[in-house]
Amino acid sequence: MADPAERIVENEDAYALNAATVDAILAAVEAGERLRLIETLDHLHPADIADLLEQIDVSQRERLIELWGKDLNPEVLSELEEGARDLVLATLTPDQLSSAVQELETDDVVYLVEDMDEPQQEILLDALDDADRVAVEQSLTYDEYSAGRMMQREMVTAPEHWTVGDIIDFMRASDDLPEQFYDIIIVDPALKPVGEVRLGKVMAHPRTVKLSTLMEDEFRTIPVNQSQEDVAYAFNQYHMIQAPVVDEHGRLVGTITIDDAMDVLEDEAEEDMRLLAGVGDEEISDSTWAIAKRRFPWLLVNLLTAVIASIVISLFADTLEAVVALAILMPIVASMGGNAATQTLTVAVRAIATRDLTASNMMRVVRRELVAGTLNGVAFAIIIAIIGMVWFGIPMLGVVLAIAMVGNLAVAGLAGILIPIALDKAGADPALASGTFVTTVTDVVGFMLFLGLASALLL
Amino acid sequence: MADPAERIVENEDAYALNAATVDAILAAVEAGERLRLIETLDHLHPADIADLLEQIDVSQRERLIELWGKDLNPEVLSELEEGARDLVLATLTPDQLSSAVQELETDDVVYLVEDMDEPQQEILLDALDDADRVAVEQSLTYDEYSAGRMMQREMVTAPEHWTVGDIIDFMRASDDLPEQFYDIIIVDPALKPVGEVRLGKVMAHPRTVKLSTLMEDEFRTIPVNQSQEDVAYAFNQYHMIQAPVVDEHGRLVGTITIDDAMDVLEDEAEEDMRLLAGVGDEEISDSTWAIAKRRFPWLLVNLLTAVIASIVISLFADTLEAVVALAILMPIVASMGGNAATQTLTVAVRAIATRDLTASNMMRVVRRELVAGTLNGVAFAIIIAIIGMVWFGIPMLGVVLAIAMVGNLAVAGLAGILIPIALDKAGADPALASGTFVTTVTDVVGFMLFLGLASALLL
The missing domain is CATH 1.25.60.10 (MgtE N-terminal domain-like)
Structure with a gap:
């Protein structure tokens, strides 16, 4: 040593x-x-x-x-x-x-x-x-x-009638105790777990005390087929340290400790982050060729959505030819919508993952996103209207910019919350609603509103 | 019960x-x-x-x-x-x-x-x-x-000369043991921790065994002023369950358990995700007004960067007036650059947070991002050139699109990796390089390359 x-x-x-x-x-x-x-x-x-x-x-x-x-x-x-x-x-x-x-x-x-x-x-x-x-x-x-x-299969169990002395003697006699364990799992004769006793509690009591009187109040078992994401959630939510894993008959088959849950918790948060950005599970050790290949499909999806936005723009080719200021300003409306949508989207994806967005507050959160988007839309409408008027000296251009900004930011709030909720209801990972998909909505709506209004009001 | x-x-x-x-x-x-x-x-x-x-x-x-x-x-x-x-x-x-x-x-x-x-x-x-x-x-x-x-102050310590029997007797006599503890911390006479013994080990050995012979091989203390992010990293990296916290003189002042580290680990991953999307630490319970206010500053930053991009476009107003196809296609080049940059950025921010991106592999990773960006740039240059030629029937438009795409995706790779690295070196959080900043680079470069080349080659 x-x-x-x-x-x-x-x-x-x-x-x-x-x-x-x-x-x-x-x-x-x-x-x-x-x-x-x-x-x-x-x-x-x-x-x-x-x-x-x-x-x-x-x-x-x-x-x-x-x-x-x-x-x-x-x-x-x-x-x-x-x-x-x-x-x-x-x-x-x-x-x-x-x-x-x-x-x-x-x-x-x-x-x-x-x-x-x-x-x-x-x-x-x-x-x-x-x-x-x-x-x-x-x-x-x-x-x-x-x-x-x-789960690991190595664990320490005891029947319900054992005392502190029994389990200490058992452990002293055993020569292959698990590397990691924090609880004694108490099982009934059918091998179903009925409770757990923390090692600290065992050591704090005299040999004659029955283990069943030292069991934790709170006790949760984990079904063997439960997803690792749900397991990690439960460990984090309920501050669990170790939990027994049971088969479909409720019989003990293994145990999971908090360090394994911690690994998964970090992986899941990272996965959401990567999905939002349209990156797969690449690693720092991957080759150049491997990462280029992994990123290609997402970029291809983005190309398709960008082409859709371009088709929308092409509908207004005559208007663009007449007023070149529109071509200069249109990316601003689209960009603001894209950013506002990404803000809402990120919050929504995390809230679904941490189960903070549920049936009981969904309507309120959707309404809040719509209103918050509209509020910021109004604020930026004023700013952008002034910029547009001063830059190009066309008052009506300011009006068009302002209306398009309010509309696009309101749509951004709605798309950013409704798309992940819909994906979740459909059983898909809400983080799949990566920037790419949600910003397609704000690009299309932004260009359509701005150029459409300009056609109607400026020509 | x-x-x-x-x-x-x-x-x-x-x-x-x-x-x-x-x-x-x-x-x-x-x-x-x-x-x-x-x-x-x-x-x-x-x-x-x-x-x-x-x-x-x-x-x-x-x-x-x-x-x-x-x-x-x-x-x-x-x-x-x-x-x-x-x-x-x-x-x-x-x-x-x-x-x-x-x-x-x-x-x-x-x-x-x-x-x-x-x-x-x-x-x-x-x-x-x-x-x-x-x-x-x-x-x-x-x-x-x-x-x-x-840290919590409640913990169980033992002097170096104690035996298994001593600590068991001490714990049985004590009436305020901590709720959560997994290790006995062994301290020297100056109250400096010298090792830790897992409860499972104590229970597996006879009363006469000295605790100092049961100490874990691996033993880490945590300085009381260490950032919680570093503490969480250490728990996750080294699979720690509990660790003693020491003051500047190396004396024991408290202890941290894995469940506290797990909370922080999740918070830190979530913080990176929010910073990347330009959202502060808002919560699901916040009011509409509160979230609108919290998101406003990031949207304002985005407005400024979008205006910069528009100024770049305005430099080519004559070209846009001459060839309206350019106005229709220019968002595609910018959007592809923005997405590619976000992919690299997200990977870079996580790699810095998990300490997978270090001095020893930085050059290789930067080179890899540049080359991977260029490779995908070439692939999409071919696709977009065909789209441009077929859609508008101008072969040279395809060439301009292709060159701009390769250039912008190469820049996207570089910006996506260099900006977070630079922020980290400057002592800032690399996730601050949110989409907004990095995509400003790709917007500006994308518009400049595409419209500049078009001015030179198409007019």
């Missing part, structure tokens, strides 16, 4: 991979100095090594893995993001792979093998002992983004 | 406030039936009641609080979002307020009083007993978004 003083991390820089450490590691890889590499990596947390592997380029990564060889820390594999994980797995020798899976917990093994082809999966599963293999195969039968995949 | 079977929540609908429950509560409030209200609320988690209070309208909220009266569950107050919390606090009677703070943990009291005026704070602090008051006042001396504000 290291000297305690040395293990204390005192400043925030110590949390991140600092440049000096990265340079030292890359220098060791460059020079092929195996011992120096191993020694430097030894001081890093597996999560930091995983970050390093994601950040360096492909050839450096390959040489590092090769040089690290049999000393490779298997926990680094379960810390990698999916894309980088597959690249690293591909560079491991069969020996490295099988010794790695033997050292990992079963939920980490599941993460490693879930995206593999059958034959490659088979090779890895063969490296496991029978009990672990059964556990991994069982996990793989659950849906990828369900509680069944998140 | 309720019947165990009743306490098991089996389906996901049970997690959310369902419409029937909300209706029952509002009906009870409407009818002024106090007992029915209390009974219905009794079945709900404080977090769900807080959500309900945020979702219903102002008058319903006031009547509910009034009817609930002295039975109001103080924990609901600490579950409310800031805006709603202040509104609810304003409707409480002084008696309700002081009995509420007496029941809460000190970190929850800090959350309630931190935004109050001095005189109002004083009234609440007077309701506390001396020890709690000192603890709350001490917390308030730390920065609002620091570890010092996140």
